[in-house]
Amino acid sequence: MTQFGITSVGHLQDHNLRRVLEAIMSRDGMTRQDLVETTGFSPAGISKLVGILIDKELVQEHNLVSRRRGRRAISLRINENCMYSLGVRFARNYVKVGIFNVMGRLLSSNYRSIEEQDLETTIETITDQIDDQMQAMDDEMRAKLMGIGISAPGPLFGTDGRIALISNAPGWRNVALAECIQERFGKPTFMEHDANVSALAEYWYGQGRNVRRLVYVVADRGVGAGFMLDGAIYGGMNNIAGEIGHTTIQFNGPKCDCGNYGCLEMYCSSLAFLRKAKWIAKEERPAGWPGPHRLTTDQVFELAVDGEPVAKHLVEESGRFLGIGVVNLINAFNPDMIVLGDEMARAGELLLQSVHSVVRERVIPEIAEETRIVLSQIIPEPAFAGTGSLVVKRVFESLSQVEDGPLVVSRTQV
Ligand SMILES: [Zn+2]
DSSP: OOTTOOOSHHHHHHHHHHHHHHHHHHSTTEEHHHHHHHHOOOHHHHHHHHHHHHHTTSEEEEEEEEOGGGOEEEEEEEOTTSOEEEEEEEOSSEEEEEEEETTOOEEEEEEEEOTTOOHHHHHHHHHHHHHHHHHHSOHHHHHTEEEEEEEEOSOEETTTTEEOOOTTOTTOSSEEHHHHHHHHHOSOEEEEEHHHHHHHHHHHHSTTTTOSEEEEEEESSSEEEEEEETTEEEOOTTSOTTOGGGSBSSTTSOBOTTSOBSBTHHHHSHHHHHHHHHHHHHHTOOTTOOOSTTOOHHHHHHHHHTTOHHHHHHHHHHHHHHHHHHHHHHHHHOOSEEEEESGGGGGTHHHHHHHHHHHHHHSOHHHHHHSEEEEOOOSSOHHHHTHHHHHHHHHHHTGGGSOSSSOOOOGGGO
């Protein structure tokens, strides 16, 4: 084996096909000449690789575009409906299941709350939802269904789809969810940490397209981060990398479920935010606030956007705690871009400004200036939108095994 892990002509060709496919995906209106410039392959090489991708019905010639010196060339695009995947977003309090095409477009979906359900009932709910979506597919779509992708709160162990632990959810320890779904539906099933799925979605479809070192921060009921390094998820030795929610920001703070003390997510998760908001609604009863019982994070965000000072202060405080997590990320990884997403990111600009101000205060000015920190804009949310790409990514990695003509894949191929 070489140092790059390329063991045969098949693998080398897969690697090259994947580069070409990803280049076509990364920008609209790519021509063969653009691909030569982007990938560094020869014109003959590109012509051959594009020919293979067209034969496999993954890529289509689109239309004539004007190039330099008045020359015209044919642009290429991904055949959007060459394959489908089922995506499952398994969150702490709900499950969404949807059908995605290869470009991450959501074609249909369903949603169920799993609030206060036990482990077995939750797994039943997920399989019912997958069943419903499969029923909704026509025969052609079902034949082109390449697999199932699951995003789950973590940490997850390795890549075998076992959930290591979900904080605030007793019972979810060492659960082989992906294996269970794969056995039930007979489709290749891949599970990833929701933060990694989100980073993948940002890299493939969002603001992080072509960004070499990308970090996605999940600011939800839990807090975590996903890393994309040169187009690949960086998971560390045990796929635990990015668990910033369980890094200490208060060394003598309260004990967390993970065993550590004063963890970041105890200060800026949406659970922590809502807990504090409810306490304020009950104890301080600020003017214009609803009562504590039915209070939601979105209501507090709306109050904050309208300028209500207590709500505004609460959002800014969360932004500052999150900002400390972001500062630690910058110092540890020096990424080009950090995308903030999920429930807390719905607080919008106000939260982002607080994060920015902490970063400006606490990071070396040159680095603070160069690191782009943005709010996610992917719809539906990246932890769901990216589930399909978990499957597509595996297909792209083994293209030489995909026969010409409409894609049909067997379990052993992925
Ligand atoms: Zn913790």
